[in-house]
Amino acid sequence: MIDHSLITQCNIITKPDAKISDTPVIIGIDEVGRGALFANLTVAAVILPATFSGEFNSVDLRTTPIELINDSKKLTATRRERLFEPIKLLAADYAIIDVPRSVIDEINVLHATLLGMRLAIETLVARHHLVPRNTQIVVDGHQFPNLQGGCAEFFYQNQTLIKGDATHSSIACASILAKVHRDRQMLLLDKVYxxxxxxxxxxxxxxxxxxxxxxxxxxxxxxxxxxxxxxxxxxxxxxxxxx
Structure with a gap:
C-alpha cells in the first residue's frame, strides 16, 4: 500500500477541458529521468485519437502534425521541442506526472516509476470514466504498475512493450511529452545552479x-x-x- 503522502508530493498536469469521443481508447505511457541522479523523474500518459494510435506499421501519420514522431531518444532536442505542442493539441488528453526526489529516495526509483505510471493511468481513467471493454493500456518497458484496489486486472488489455517508444505512436508521444517537460525543468534549474x-x-x-x-x-x-x-x-x- 502506497502512503497517500507520497502521492500528494507528485505534481500532475493534464489537458484543460479534455473530452474523449473516440473509442476504443489507447493510453500510452513512458517515463524519463529514471537513471538521473538529480531531481524528479517524469511519467507521461497520452490518449491519441483512435485513428492515430497504434504500432507504427499499422497507423498512417503522414500529413498529420505528429508525422515526425519516433523514439524520443533518437530525435534531436529541437525536433522534440517542435513536436511537444502539436502532441498536446492533438491528444484527446494527457497526464504528466512529476515524481520528486523525496519520493524516489523514500521508496526507490523502481517503485517511484511505477507510482508515477499508476497516477498517470488512474488520472485519465477517472477523468473520462474509462471502462475495460474499450480501454487498452500500453506501457513502455516490461513492468505494469499496480492500480488502486488491484483494478489493473480488470483492464485486461494491458500490454508492456520493450522499446515501445520506438514502435507505438501513443508511447512515442508520451515519451516526447515526458522528456521535453523534464528537460525544460532542467534548463530552469541550470539558471539556479x-x-x-x-x-x-x-x-x-x-x-x-x-x-x-x-x-x-x-x-x-x-x-x-x-x-x-x-x-x-x-x-x-x-x-x-x-x-
Missing part, C-alpha cells in the same frame, strides 16, 4: 556533473539514495549555499 551544467547533462552522471559535485558539493535536489550521492551525503559534502 549554473556551476553544475544541468542544461547539458539533464541531471545524469557525466564527467562534468561528477566534477561539479566534487568541487561544489551536493544539492538538495540530488537523489540521496543514489551512488555516489549517498556516500557524499553521509560525509557532509554539501553545497552549503543551498542547504
Amino acid at each position: 549554473p556551476e553544475y551544467g544541468l542544461a547539458k547533462h539533464k541531471g545524469y552522471l557525466t564527467a562534468q556533473h561528477k566534477a561539479a559535485i566534487t568541487t561544489h558539493g551536493i544539492l538538495p535536489e540530488h537523489r540521496r539514495s543514489y551512488s555516489p550521492i549517498k556516500e557524499l551525503f553521509a560525509t557532509g559534502h554539501l553545497n552549503h549555499n543551498f542547504w
